[in-house]
Amino acid sequence: MIEKLTERLRQSEGLSFVPYKCPAGYLTIGYGHNLEANGISLEAAELLLRQDIEIALKQVKNAFAWCSQLDEARMSVLVDMCFNMGITRLCGFKKMLSAVEAGDYKTAAKEMLNSKWARQVKGRAVELGKIMETGEWYPEGAKK
Known part of the structure; x- marks a missing residue:
């Protein structure tokens, strides 16, 4: 399941190497990673x-x-x-x-x-x- 979901999310989210504001207004990077809510590991x-x-x-x-x-x-x-x-x-x-x-x-x-x-x-x-x-x-x- 994880591999299929990962591929679907890659397609749905798209990849951004630089931070951007998502439609909801959150600072986001990568494949839809919400930096404001989640930070980084x-x-x-x-x-x-x-x-x-x-x-x-x-x-x-x-x-x-x-x-x-x-x-x-x-x-x-x-x-x-x-x-x-x-x-x-x-x-x-x-x-x-x-x-x-x-x-x-x-x-x-x-x-x-x-x-x-x-x-x-x-x-x-x-x-x-x-x-x-x-x-x-x-x-x-x-x-x-």
């Missing part, structure tokens, strides 16, 4: 997180050929920033990116913290700055 949230990380990683690798030389911790900072603000805004961090490419991680961290983004995300920027500067996943004072 932990499994769906984890899947979306993994997919979004993979997209950000691909964007960083495509934008900065030199990033393959970075250690994982510092690479994760760039991916985290891309995840948070998008590749276009990350590319706007020209002084920070030049410092990272040159291996001047102290200056890179300083440039990260001297930004509107850092003022918006506060502790996250401080933590990422420490990781960029030290190359350690969990520098002293960072969350685990």
Whole structure:
């Protein structure tokens, strides 16, 4: 029964990859999934997180050929920033990116913290700055 019902609902509901308002006025996505009434499951949230990380990683690798030389911790900072603000805004961090490419991680961290983004995300920027500067996943004072 589940397979037949699933196929019928796919046809009836249609698929939307972006949120839309259904005829009843509810924010909906996918095959008629009512986000307002149902939200998403932990499994769906984890899947979306993994997919979004993979997209950000691909964007960083495509934008900065030199990033393959970075250690994982510092690479994760760039991916985290891309995840948070998008590749276009990350590319706007020209002084920070030049410092990272040159291996001047102290200056890179300083440039990260001297930004509107850092003022918006506060502790996250401080933590990422420490990781960029030290190359350690969990520098002293960072969350685990």
